[in-house]
Amino acid sequence: MKCLFCSLVNKEMPVQVVYEDSHSLAFLDINPRSPKHTLVIPKIHSETILDLPESEREPFWGAVVAVEKLLLESIHPNGFTLGINQWKAAGQEVDHLHMHIIPRFLDDGGGPVQMIVNNPKN
Secondary structure (H helix, E strand, O other): OOOHHHHHHOOOOOOOEEEEOOOEEEEEOOOOOOOOOEEEEEOOOOOOOOOOOHHHHHHHHHHHHHHHHHHHHHHOOOEEEEEOOOOHHHOOOOOOOOEEEEEEOOOOOOOOHHHOOOOOOO
16 A cells, blocks of 8 residues: 555645655654644655654754744744654554644643553553
């Protein structure tokens, strides 16, 4: 099966681009959890952060920072939650590395990332 996010990189499908450079693409999530919920992906196919070639790591993190700055300047959130769901057990729905940048606002009803799971026993 063809990778959905690779199709977006190749402009085979419409996408609301927030940021793009030679290594990364950032676009609005189709099921946003907050205003301007954005995904940042590497342009090369990589299922997880562990598969991302070392030469692509710095550009990927640079894109994450650039997008966060753009969102901060444009919508003025009170904070951000950043997250990667890695593999099915963690909720990864598309097998292509993607960082969620979720703008946060005071009293938005959300919680911190450490509230996602409450299973301290092995």
